[in-house]
Amino acid sequence: MRYTTRLTLVFGLIWALMLALSLLGIYGALRAGLEGRIVHQLLDDAGALAELYNSGTTGQVRPTGGTAVALYDASGLPFLLDEPQHRIPAEVLTQADEGPQLYRGPGFVAAYVATSIGVLAVSQDLGFIDRLLEQVARVAVLIFLLTLPLGWLLVRVGVGWANRPLVRAAEEVARRKGADLSPIPYDGPTDELGRIVARFNDLLAELREARERERVFLAEVSHELRTPLTVLAGYLERLRKRPGDTEALAGAERTARHLTRLVGDLLALARGEAERTVNPHIVDLAELASGVTAGFPGVGLELRAAPEVLGDPDRLIQLLRNLVANAVRAAGRPEGVRVTVGEDDGRAWVEVADDGPGIDPEVLPHLFERFARGPEGGTGLGLAIAKQIAEAHEGTITVRSRPGHTVFRVELPGLEGEG
Incomplete structure (x- = not known):
């Protein structure tokens, strides 16, 4: 089943349920409103008639508009009863007092109150409400049957319109070949x-x-x-x-x-196995740097300290050789490269600086990734391998660059710090 069809079905069922609940709510509210109005009117009428009877100014009272009046003696026997089917049980009437009270019987509702000559009751037949609500129910069913398909149609149109961007994107993806990596066109909202x-x-x-x-x-x-x-x-x-x-x-x-x-x-x-091939020895970092720079005549060397580290000499030589080779390539000549060895706070470090054009800021975040190539060219392996070797020795490698000055810095734990 298509996604649009499923949405239409779900929202259509929700629409049908909401419509049915709304019509049932209207039906219930209408019944409650009519009965509430009748009850309120009966209580008012019972109170008003009770005042008339108590004052002795009443005349003959006859039912009008479906409202019936009844008088009961103190024992609950009627001596005036317009509607026999509206009779109130004697055990109920014995509880009457001066305030109007309500009684619901089969098919009618009555308000009764105690007076000086007995219990006065005013009642109303509820059959007309049932007949009216039957008509309302028939109209509601007709509205439901007519509105339901219209609602489903509107839901279908609305879902189709809302899902147009999704449908177009899905069709575009379905047409794609495996080698097509161009962007998926999308003109919908940013949802x-x-x-x-x-x-x-x-x-x-x-x-x-x-x-x-x-x-x-x-x-x-x-x-x-x-x-x-x-x-x-x-x-x-x-x-x-x-x-x-x-x-x-x-x-x-x-x-x-x-x-x-x-x-x-x-x-x-x-x-990712460079870190598994480390064969640690005690290494003089200054001596190691001297050996590497000797292979690049013209590269400058400054030894500020002669720190010792625990590491794989072959791997560390490879790390420095990669950095120096990249620097020479970036500077365009060995004389533009300088290697400095030092030690601070128990950490040995080596810096390889060049006076080349610098590295584009957009390239810097990806410089140590595999297959990434800097502006100086190369295979894109040297810096990635250098990073793995540095991390395999629990060290770090960083770079800072501006036009005319680029520095790669490798920091390794000193031999004293290893203990």
Whole structure:
């Protein structure tokens, strides 16, 4: 069953119930109003007639308009009774006093009051109310039968109009192919449905961005793998021609290790397992930074302290090498990069600064995400791996940037703090 049909059915049933309850309410209110009016009038009439009888100025009183008058003696026997079917039981009349009281009998209602000559009763037949209400009930049923389909039609039109944005959005989603990640058009109000469509479009945008990052990532990784593979193939060709070429053999082994580490980084990053491959040793952070900067001639180094940390030297070298390589790429030259090592309050830190163009503020929140690429290019892996390595050592990595000055800061627990 379609959503619009279900809503129409539900609201149609609610409309039918409300209509029926309204007509029943009108019926009950009309009966109560008529009977209340009659009771009020009878009590007034009984009081007025009692005053006349007590004053001795009454004449002959005859029923008019369906109202009957009766007089009873002190024992409850009638000596004037216009309507025999309106007789009030003697045990009720013995309780009469000077104030008018009410008695409801079968098909009639009476007001009685004690007077100087007996008990006076004024009664009214209620049959006319039943006959009137029968007519009202027939009219109510007719109104119900005529109004119900009209109400259902209005409900159907109203539900269809209110659900037009939902229907159009559902039809658009149903027509989509799996590769189509364009936004779902929506021209309805900003209600719950509008917020759902907006959030759905946000998710589609995130998927588009993720797909684009993955495409770029695959292209960049293919390029990164192609270069060492080409080098490795060259070394192997030299070895084929000159089997005893030790230089070619060393180069091939070095390139193979580079490829192995790159593929391992890809797997570890994809699985989130960088933190599981830490092999801790006591590491001199200043010595480690000196070794990394030596591989980038021209990069400046400032040693404000020589802190020791408990960590995996290979992983920490990889972290710093990634940061320095990114900085050199951003600055465009090694001389624009400076590495500083220090220690504050038992925490060791390393800062890698460059004088490049800076990082776009829109890129900063996503800089350490997998497949994200900064303005300097690269595979989009280096900073994500650096973040995992820092967190695997219970440390942090942060960045601050403005045009001409970008600083990556890594903080690690000092060796004294580990104890």
